[in-house]
Amino acid sequence: DAKTTQPPSMDCAEGRAANLPCNHSTISGNEYVYWYRQIHSQGPQYIIHGLKNNETNEMASLIITEDRKSSTLILPHATLRDTAVYYCIVRVERESGGGADGLTFGKGTHLIIQP
Amino acid sequence: SQTIHQWPATLVQPVGSPLSLECTVEGTSNPNLYWYRQAAGRGLQLLFYSVGIGQISSEVPQNLSASRPQDRQFILSSKKLLLSDSGFYLCAWSVGNTQPQHFGDGTRLSIL
Numbered sequence: 001d002a003k004t005t006q007p008p009s010m011d012c013a014e015g016r017a018a019n020l021p022c023n024h025s026t027i028s029g030n031e032y033v034y035w036y037r038q039i040h041s042q043g044p045q046y047i048i049h050g051l052k053n054n055e056t057n058e059m060a061s062l063i064i065t066e067d068r069k070s071s072t073l074i075l076p077h078a079t080l081r082d083t084a085v086y087y088c089i090v091r092v093e094r095e096s097g098g099g100a101d102g103l104t105f106g107k108g109t110h111l112i113i114q115p
Numbered sequence: 116s117q118t119i120h121q122w123p124a125t126l127v128q129p130v131g132s133p134l135s136l137e138c139t140v141e142g143t144s145n146p147n148l149y150w151y152r153q154a155a156g157r158g159l160q161l162l163f164y165s166v167g168i169g170q171i172s173s174e175v176p177q178n179l180s181a182s183r184p185q186d187r188q189f190i191l192s193s194k195k196l197l198l199s200d201s202g203f204y205l206c207a208w209s210v211g212n213t214q215p216q217h218f219g220d221g222t223r224l225s226i227l
Contacts, residue, residue: 043205043218102161
């Protein structure tokens with residue numbers, strides 16, 4: 001799976017949009033971009049994933065550049081409860097029945113929402 | 116909807132004692148199941164995964180073992196715990212290979 005690079009930490013004011021960048025310049029055509037977050041002392045929480053197109057769900061939006069070498073996770077209206085470590089992961093798509101595959105978590109971005 | 120349960124939430128065990136951590140998933144059939152460990156200040160490390168009953172793959176050599184006696188039950192065990200087994204143990208499930216993995220709340224294991 002391709003490697004990702006994220007800033008170690010970011011601050012954002014409560015109520016503003018939080019934009020978390022991720023570089024994955026060696027991503028290959030069959031690798032998806034996944035975002036998870038981990039609030040202290042809890043298990044990681046899945047946020048969103050995508051392959052080429054931008055995606056949006058109730059939690060966030062994922063913007064993937066046309067060359068797929070970078071992406072941005074957007075939390076549209078950050079709250080204090082969004083303070084967490086955010087992980088960007090790229091993961092290859094395997095054929096059905098090709099076995100499971102673990103996720104490789106890097107150090108992520110520690111997002112701190114300021115009141 | 117699907118849910119995942121892990122217990123206990125915290126555990127303190129002496130060196131050399133046995134271990135059994137249990138994970139169960141509800142609301143889905145034939146999930147892929149995973150055990151991860153997160154040491155203090157470090158990223159998650161995949162320990163085991165299972166694609167079906169009785170099918171276990173180990174990612175790293177270690178003092179631990181895993182079993183899957185039922186479709187939605189995954190157990191992490193050790194016969195004799197070491198100090199280095201301390202950490203935050205997480206169970207996860209997924210369906211298919213491009214679907215996200217969903218994690219439980221974890222067990223924080225301290226070895227004394």
